[in-house]
Amino acid sequence: MIGVTGANMSVNVPCDSTGNILRMDSAIVRKHFDRIGHFRILVIGRSNAGKTTLLQRICNTTELPEVFNSEGKKRGEHNIEDELVFRSNIGFIFHDSRGFEAGSEKEVKLMQKIFIDRSVTMKLEGRIHAIWYCIPLTDSARPIVAAEGLFFNDCNTGNVSVIVVLTKADAMELEAIGQLRDMGLTMKEARSQAHEVAQQLLTDVKRQIEDQLAGCKHNPNSCMNKVNADCDPLLRCTINALDDLELQ
Ligand SMILES: Nc1nc2c(ncn2[C@@H]2O[C@H](COP(=O)(O)OP(=O)(O)O)[C@@H](O)[C@H]2O)c(=O)[nH]1
Ligand SMILES: [Mg+2]
Known part of the structure; x- marks a missing residue:
């Protein structure tokens, strides 16, 4: 699944063949989250990918999360095992891979271990x-x-389920302005056409990413289309992913 966020944090809505996700309205999504209680999400991405910003937006806050390890509350650096919770929305527990850019075998092994440990030993609530x-x-x-x-x-x-979120999509606007300027347009003209060109660039880059990930062994497998500027589509998509888990 692939979604997109920009400075205004718009998120793409998934369009699957059944259309279930699109029909679920925000109130129902929120109800699901309330029912589940603690929803545990692992957020992965390189440093500066916009992970913390995305979580703040989801939890409707600009505060930093509180960090808890197995001994209770802690301060400072956190690792993937620590639980991040925002006061504004205690229903979510996040785990942050922090800077995953090293992409070392060691990091992947540690992540793999967390999935295995949690899926074998934990109740539904403790799992990712x-x-x-x-x-x-x-x-x-x-x-x-x-x-x-x-x-x-x-x-x-x-x-x-792994949901790919394409962050900082607003970068496409700058890219579009650059391309239009290179074609000889004035700044004013470039700005007025930038949005349309940026949409096309976004579609292209999204397709390129999907193609590349499709060739991977454990690829994310559905697609999302841009609709509006809130985070509910990402939550919808996440709830949809959970359904499989609950069925088990
Ligand atoms: N332009 C733009 N900047 C963003 C966006 N999301 C985050 N940022 C900025 O990128 C920097 C890194 O964001 P952060 O959420 O801390 O990334 P993290 O290291 O993955 O947690 C910060 O300066 C954010 O303000 C976005 O969608 N668009
Ligand atoms: Mg961060």
């Missing part, structure tokens, strides 16, 4: 329910780097 893999579009010429290759080829997340 979904993974949001953030890929920033700021370097759109090379959106997929070694870390993504390693994760999508070597990390078997088992039953846990």
